[in-house]
Amino acid sequence: MQAFDYIAPKSVDEAISALAAGGEKARPLSGGTDLIAQLQEGRRGLETVVDVKRIPELMEISISADGLKLGAAVSCHTINANQAVRDAYPALIDSTHLIGGTQIQGRASIGGNLCNSSPAADAIPNLVVHNVSCHIAGPNGRRTVAVEDFCTGPGQNVLENGEFLVSLTFPKPPPNFGAAYLRFIPRNEMDIAVVGAGASVILSDDKETIQSARVSLGAVAPTPLLVQEAGDVLAGQPISEETLNKAADLAKAAARPINDMRGTIAQRKHLSGVLTQRALRIAIDRARGAKTVDELGRLNGHGE
Amino acid sequence: MANKTAVETTLNGEETTFLCEPRQTLLEALRDELGLIGSKEGCGNGNCGACNVLLDGVLVNSCLVLAPEIEGRSVVTIEGIAEDGELHPLQQKFLEHASLQCGICTPGFIVSSKALLDENPNPTEHDVRLWLAGNLCRCTGYDKIVRAVLDVAQNNA
16 A cells, blocks of 8 residues: 555544645545555555544444434444444444445444445435435534535535544434335345435324335435435325335436446336335335344345 | 554454554554464455454454554454464364365454354354355355354354
8 A cells, every 4th residue: 555644633623633734635534444445456645544433423323312423433333233223223224234244344334435425325325315414524614414415426525625524413213204225236245236225204193194205216326316206206195006106116217327337227227116116115114113124134024 | 654653452362562554454564563474365455354353342354454543452363263272162163164275264254253153152044144245265165164153153052
């Protein structure tokens, strides 16, 4: 690897100073599963690596009356081991069990997955359907961005020079809320999504009608997509094959995929519809109280 | 830049201080600075698991950790798995089941399997195969490895 300086600040302010001093040649290090691999390949001309894992705010994982606060550098392993988070946000576990293998999950963070800003990132559609807010710090102070506005292109996002992600906040799940994330890959695990789909619903008190819904797709556009119209078409509708098909068709129409080594445009369009419908079904089951998830974080009985 | 820094860590249970460059990975520091050559470099980019170690008890690829990151932390490598000169049950069962041929992947498999049994002493075959999905072996076809891990788990039951 190329030579660089390594700094491990203990506070957000120290990290802001370190990143400011390093300018464009400085970058924060979270779990390193993307950044160190990129450094090994010579894809980053960095002179300073700022390890943010010694900053308490970036390692926080706590549930309060407001919801979940997740430090940007908390590893998937730590999330998977947190029973309160598993219980309150089972759909988040869909992603943390899918990102890499066991040893990647030991380091990889949800914040890092977001900041790497891959169109195929397995966490991002899930964050979108959870209405997550991204808390950013930088030389000009702090600001908050809705997660669906965070990514701006492949590997590109709203972070300005010197800014970094501090934490993510998940609103407290409202009553009758359920969510899910599914991806298609040609093998059982350890692969990059051909298509990923996140869905969330809020049901009526009798759990027969969808009050509101959100749908998000990965790997079908330069950024993960919030498919607003697919959620909107479900609002006020009874839960039925017909209504779910409408949402799936809109998701399919919203997908703007490319042909590449992982899949074709036609296959990805098709998968966008199928996965949207399946993710909605799991979200509905969870909203109705289903708790069990299998080892991939999926609801039992909904294997791909 | 590129000056060596001193890193203090607990390595296989012993307080250790070593010098490294920030750009060195933990794997490079283990092998080149500390002479612990049990951890292997297979791919060097987090795909094969041959360099797996426990960092504060959590399974990680040592090729995707910068050496200075382990300051103040605890690292267990394959060299720290046997205790008091006795093979760990996983090492013994890997021998009995002939779970290795060329042996390059074996340290990573043993460290990964130890991490699994530490978290889940009685895994199913499916649990073992899923947990070890990030460890690649080009010789054995995996079956003998899975059987060895399940044999150790059986004795835990």
